[in-house]
Amino acid sequence: MSTNIWSRWLRDNHPRGLGFSHRSGWFAFAEDQSRRPLRRLSMAELSKLGEEEREDYDECRRVWNVNMPVIRTHQLTAVVSVLDQVMYSNARDGGRIKGGVAIDAPPGLGKTTIAATYARRFHRRQIRRLGERTSAGHQRVPVVFVSLAANMTLKSLNRQIVEFYGHPAIEKLTAAKLASLATEYVGRCETGLIVVDDLHFVDFRHRMGVEVSNHLKWLANELPVTFLYTGVGLASKAFFNEGMTGEGAAMAQTARRTTLCPVEPFTITTDAGARAWSDVLAAIEQHIILADARAGMLTDHAELMFERTQGHIASLVSLVDRCCFMAINGGAESITPAMIRSTALDNAAARATA
Ligand SMILES: Nc1ncnc2c1ncn2[C@@H]1O[C@H](COP(=O)(O)OP(=O)(O)OP(=O)(O)O)[C@@H](O)[C@H]1O
Ligand SMILES: [Mg+2]
Structure with a gap:
């Protein structure tokens, strides 16, 4: 069993989820504490990781990135x-x-x-x-x-x-x-x-x-x-x-x-709506861990993000998940407009974008 700090983090913070349909699953969800914070490594630090460490760190980031805390929309x-x-x-x-x-x-x-x-x-x-x-x-x-x-x-x-x-x-x-x-x-x-x-x-x-x-x-x-x-x-x-x-x-x-x-989707046709959409994107930016992430990588492209998701939170969350996957796997370590444009999306969002 490997024991680098990342594999230890994974053991303590692995995906949970027994479903809510049984008391034990519900209690686990309701009484669960949030995950221990995961450190954001820089590009230089990332390049120094050994093969297994890198694999484990990427797995940690996957667990972290796709498990966003609930945003107070x-x-x-x-x-x-x-x-x-x-x-x-x-x-x-x-x-x-x-x-x-x-x-x-x-x-x-x-x-x-x-x-x-x-x-x-x-x-x-x-x-x-x-x-x-x-x-x-x-x-x-x-x-x-x-x-x-x-x-x-x-x-x-x-x-x-x-x-x-x-x-x-x-x-x-x-x-x-x-x-x-x-x-x-x-x-x-x-x-x-x-x-x-x-x-x-x-x-x-x-x-x-x-x-x-x-x-x-x-x-x-x-x-x-x-x-x-x-x-x-x-x-x-x-x-x-x-x-x-x-x-x-x-x-x-x-x-x-x-x-x-x-519950309405987000809208960007009013100032208040556009601000709320931008706040959600900012909250997501804050959460996700990529080595070369920069402030504004989502908020600067709020309109494009909206166009791809029609302001539906489920489509937004899966768009971000897939962009993170591309950013890590392709080595860019940041989300680019090209990724936002090219990511495959759920059926409904894809049809609405076409
Ligand atoms: N406030 C939020 N903060 C972060 N993520 C959210 C929020 N609301 C929804 N999501 C994410 O969006 C996705 C869809 O949410 P959810 O399942 O609650 O929608 P739903 O309206 O119940 O969908 P369905 O009609 O398919 O049952 C989930 O992945 C969820 O984690
Ligand atoms: Mg539901």
Whole structure:
């Protein structure tokens, strides 16, 4: 086993990630400390590294560069402010109507990141204030994070909630048992926030979707818990259709109690927009480690960066990742306009640029 300082850094700071769909993965994310800073070597220092050291240092930089800390974009700040307002009223005692929040935006605008960042802050705060155990001695689980997948049913939603808490042998449980266990766990572990990521996988025009909607409403009524949904096109789906009758009435009630938060892409057509875009580029410049990086290597090309990404944060992050890859592999050790222009991009961004 090699033991240069870079391989040691890698051992302590290797990519983490068990996913959020289980309590252990969520706790690891929520309680994780940030990575130990990685030193930026100059071109001269880089040239002095031996072959293995160089390989390990480049791997360190890869891990570092692609794991950008969450940037406090204006989109994130706006959603956090709405969430804070909704959570403020939700201190109402049980039995009173509580609101939820739905982050609704096209793909790749940072919905999951915003939800996870908020939930992480809530998790840490609750544990700091109230302790790791509830007064009855159970492990406190302030947040449940469920990521939905295609063809979601009530049973699979409850199964995911119960699975999150780590209940054993859930395969054998009936739908009714899963539902009562989900409720029991939320109460027992004093969960205060349930994030339901990718709610668009529930088809609210279908009977199974209506069941899910009724159940979510029931949980929100019964338990002292706030729901945070994310999804694509929720406003245009039945989830937010009001004035429905019969079975759909529950959805209309959910819609009434849920505050919709859109997330817009960046724009550079206004001064404030251009400034916000430039601030994000500057934050990225600050983070990435290249030996010949210079201030302005991204901000000086803000328009080009915008043209390539249409102000979508997911496209921006992958553009930067690929430029870093080229800068390190090609030896330029800085990001140039030619790289920004020539980098292959995700389908949607590439089509919009063409
Ligand atoms: N505020 C931010 N700071 C840094 N990186 C971000 C930020 N927001 C999003 N990203 C990055 O952009 C990418 C897309 O973000 P995310 O997955 O949150 O988007 P999404 O809207 O949930 O996408 P989808 O609709 O595909 O689920 C991720 O790689 C994420 O790390
Ligand atoms: Mg997402």
